[in-house]
Amino acid sequence: MTMRAAPGVVADVDAASLLEAGSEHVWLHASPWRALASQEETRILAEGRGCVVKDVDGREYIDGLAGMWLVNVGHGRKEIGEAMAAQAATLAYGSATQTTTVPAIKLAKTLAELAPGDLSVTFFCSGGSEAVESAIKIARQHHYLKGMPKRFKIVGRRGSYHGATHGAMSVSGVRALSEPYHSPYMHGALHVSPPYCYRCDYRRTYPECGVYCVDAIEQLIEFESPETVAAVIAEPISASNGIVVPPPEYLPRLREICDRHGVLLILDEVITGFGRTGKMFASEHWNVTADIMTVAKGLSSGYAPIGAALCRPKVVEPFMHDKRLSHLLTFGGHAVSCAASLANIEILRREGLVDNAAHVGAYLLEQLKELKRHPTVGDVRGLGLLLGVELLKDRESGGKTPLARDAIKALSTLLIERGLLTRVGHIVFLAPPLCLTRAEADRIVEILDSSLTEVEHKFGYR
Template identity: 40%
Template sequence: MTATTDFHPLAAPDASRIIRDHLWMHFTPHTGLTGADVPVIVRGDGAYVWDSHGKRYLDGLAGLFAVQVGHGREELAEAAARQTRQLAYFPIWGYAHPTAIELAERLANAAPGDLNRVFFTVSGGESVETAWKLARQYFKLVGKPTKHKVISRSMAYHGTSLGALSITGIPGAKADFEPLVPSTQRVPHTNFYRATEHADDYEAYGRWAADRIEEAIEFEGADTVAAVFLEPVQNTGGCFVPPPGYFQRVREICDRHDVLLVSDEVICAFGRLGHDFGAKRFGYQPDILTTAKGLTSGYAPLGAVLVSDRLMEPFQHGATFMHGSTYGGHPVSCAVALANLDLIERDGIYEHVLANESAFRSTLEKLSDLPIVGDVRGTGYFYAVELVKDRDTKERFTDEEANRILKGYVSKAMFEAGLHCRADDRAEPVIQLAPPLICDQTQFDEMEQILRHALTGAWAQL
């Protein structure tokens, strides 16, 4: 890592005025917000970032589940610069350029099974939107025009555009934008810690959860359902890992009813679970796989939809997929992605995650001695700590208590202590940790110590 030590010139008192008057931040309440309330992050190096005052933070969320190889990688900056000098931009609307060609082949060769077709996007939400549109048009082309509905899991996040938001299973994220795109249904997720069925048998619980998908397909009518969208490990709610056999059962159900299985790997691909694709980690074959984030380690915006050959087949006989975007497959982003994949391979990032995931888990599990910690779950470099009011009974906090603990205390305490991660109350209150994949025991211990201090203080507030 050779990141510069210079701070950005806007990291000055005037920045707070500009933030207050002009910058509309994403997913951020602005009521009563002054620019001085907003940390200004000005540089990064390895697993750490610095604000405009020179304070260092451990990036326990890899930016936003994206910065796989860490901050400040000169190789990625150089790849972007080289490509910008050669060809800064050209679309792939009836044309091609070398970096898109090379990256498409590389992804196809790595993808499981016959996912040999690559459609480039700009973001994860756009990848999900693309997958749904593709599924709908595919079934029209093969003479099944009524198959257009989607099934996804409760509390699952799949994006913010109207189609992707419709697939999303978080009611609070949707209410302000209704009516949304119709034809989406929800099924249970796989939070075994909160299981009400087969709570003593993890594998049986997985079968039960998968069978709810078949139940939903049959209720809607298999002739109306186009696809099931599932993350390998569900993010929202706190890292719900699939029980053994869950995805194999889902695959059988989808095959039986001619429904496409979409593996939404915007977070889970490119090493987050220790493999290039989460579907490989859990041994199932999707028909479509959506990606973004870690594809470039967040250094440039890029997503990709990997598609089975059989879904491409009807498009080779006169039909056109009337979909795309100006920057999908951007030459600079593709160049960064190629350099990022080179770095991942050269540095043995996947092997590093697999070798250290148990240490990461065991370090976080030390927090289980705190009365506020109910569950520690996850896999790879993707973990959640669920907070409870009573560890023995798994009693939940009230909404007011959860808000007071997470937003009123824990988030602030962690950030003041130098840890950037997520305190999420969209379902049960959880702390999510997904650091850069270069982290080791030093960073694991640092996360645990900061969390221990913050959670101990939170419990004292009750």
């Protein structure tokens, strides 16, 4: 692969040397060592503006996944960098155990104003995995301090992904990602089927099913005994499971089930928070307030590492006087990250990006539905700018066999070659920055349309 740095992108740096150094010294996440040199789809990115990123060879791409579901305000926001620099020059760090900082307090107050219901107490951390890990510890210790030490079990859902730390992996429902560890999961992690109507585990059809998948959670709680269950954790919309939007009754009934049995409800809004679905938080679509809500990603739009577990007062009340939370993180509430988040939230509000996600997202969804004329497109779904296109091997037969791997690989390569960066499996995931325009949405659909056509001809799909 021959690369040269584009003018003004990486000045005075030979791109071939960058590739060589990166292949030798950078281990890409969830990838083999030296994937940078061996995988054609890998790119060395150098700059970005809005929804568009550019690699070191000067080629431009629409960032169809907002980095990793997180660059909500778009790339190249100088005011966020300036806010970070100003804070670093003033006070970059203060311990989150015995002290706090001005931006941490300001951000916690802002989150209390933005969050649904009475979620008003923030425990800061460094990212989504830590936010979920913290939520699990808070939930378990909450019950322990209230005199219910047997409440330690956490109910998750199959197909969900909550992070890469041990507790977060344990409550996740994606076993293939953690199989290499060959070690026990956290004791007390239980799982039920998700509200995946297109591929219902119970072989039922909505609405005749009566939303049985949420009743199954109550059945599990009752089987295990409510006195042993600490919390249920769920994403309002499951991105990892293929952009699974639940039926409208699902989350309100889950809230009722948790209340009925004294179980805390943890809603994981690490991906869905900060405007991604056309509301500031996805749970607002169903008027549901979690007991603990985890956030990260869009909190700073990726400009600095930060996450948080937001709690209702009733959750934190047992942690008073000498009954402290047995948990701490070195970089929780990092001053520079908090400053970045405050500037990020200001942009979201000032530019109306949450509303833009709702309107342009609805437009993009309608355009994507036109792709169902393709024989490989089985379903198109999503909310706001969190969308998915599910690909099948043989839709006409009435089956739902996922598209073959060789066809998926060919599609992934074509999308990149034509200027669209995203994640492709049997689902094409789309979660671009919230500043997406209609013209950029049209371009995404054009690239998908032409690439699907080429793959279908190549592999004989009719």
